[in-house]
Amino acid sequence: MLTSTSIKGFLETSLLFSDLPAAALDQIAAQSRARRVESGEMIFCQGDPARSMCVIVAGQVRLVQHTPDGKDVTLATFGPGDLIGVLAALDDAPYPGSAEALEACELLVVPVALMESLMGQYAALTLRVLKVVSARLHEAHERIRELSTQRVQQRIARSLLRLAGKVGERAANGAVALDMRLSRQDLAQMNGTTLETVSRTLAAWERDGLIQAGRERITLLQPHTLMLIAEDMAG
Amino acid sequence: MLTSTSIKGFLETSLLFSDLPAAALDQIAAQSRARRVESGEMIFCQGDPARSMCVIVAGQVRLVQHTPDGKDVTLATFGPGDLIGVLAALDDAPYPGSAEALEACELLVVPVALMESLMGQYAALTLRVLKVVSARLHEAHERIRELSTQRVQQRIARSLLRLAGKVGERAANGAVALDMRLSRQDLAQMNGTTLETVSRTLAAWERDGLIQAGRERITLLQPHTLMLIAEDMAG
DNA sequence: CGGCACGTTGAAGGGCTTCAAGCTCTGTGG
């Protein structure tokens, strides 16, 4: 668990804050608090007023939007070093989505007011946050293109490959195991489809020896062939 | 046409730059150049190295991504005051999409190097750019949710309503004319569908008296009913 | 007035959703 002094230690090594003057780090350490959330817990909920931003110290978090008719859409997943709740804070609007811990997480909760004051003072910090947000916008644009032009199969294949890049464990003979709990439902929400379609797709790939699919557990046996499917060169 | 001195005048009244010190404005005026593009012209192309960012002084611009198999996806459209080419500049990557002038445009072209140096110095400027980018990320998230969960009809309806907010001309009895050239193909690219489907949808709405659809020209006769369709409360 | 981009309409079919029923793991408490 993070203590007030260990917060400062974390800040000093973090990509986002490390080069701020010591006085600023003290200020953050004093006004922020550590928070631990368990797997499945909500860090904040869509519609809540945004009073704080969170830096992820450890663990995986997913950002979800809920539609009026009860469907959920996963917008992105984040890991250590990422910043969540930025958008709401900057727009001075309620959180546009919910953040859910995918596993036990350590967070650093920074008040919006402090963050804004720091960003008004330290251009280097603001620039780094800007780069983070703009990288995310870039990813969002890719998702829009994929959702607009690709078939479900291709999108699922790409999701698996992306996850392999994030939490993949290389095994023998080129196989990559995804080191996370990942249900059919999760994949459906990431790709704008239904769990039935995901189930059928994975079943077909398993028959063809491309993957090995278990309960909330997937191993890519032939990543290369999946890449071909993602690019619509096979399938 | 913008001249070097009128550039400074523009900068002084722009939302983005107005509160920078005079020295910085001089620097921008000296190193930037004005550019005029005609309707349909490309401002930059996907894949080109990003050496500059553009501030739109006048006119409408749309951001498009091209897929390998020749389909185009419209990511967003921008108007006066907006900043384009930010992402590529910040990621130090090639432009992720093309920018096309929808009408004759006046642009202010700022070298990336200058912009980065300014953003490293003036936190207020960086913060304002950050807010712009984060607002766009917010919009992108909405698009992702819509593409993931809504039917084509709903998405087209919402597009029309959004455009009405941007370039709508209120007429008598609650009708709103869209003051722009807008082909079926354009609407298709904005919504991840085909021009045939757009044509059929608009034809149906015209039969029901919801809109009046001409060649590259649409008037919303019953915006309220379109809102119901966009929210899936009618059909 | 001819060419061309824009637009319409029909027909066929496929991809995906939806509904429904039943199966299989996993963890839990008796």
Add this chain to the structure above:
DNA sequence: CCACAGAGCTTGAAGCCCTTCAACGTGCCG
């Protein structure tokens, strides 16, 4: 330890939404 509840998953059948292909109008501009 074993049974059981419930979450996760599979599979089938029906059908709709939308795409795709194709052919034909229509309006605009040189």
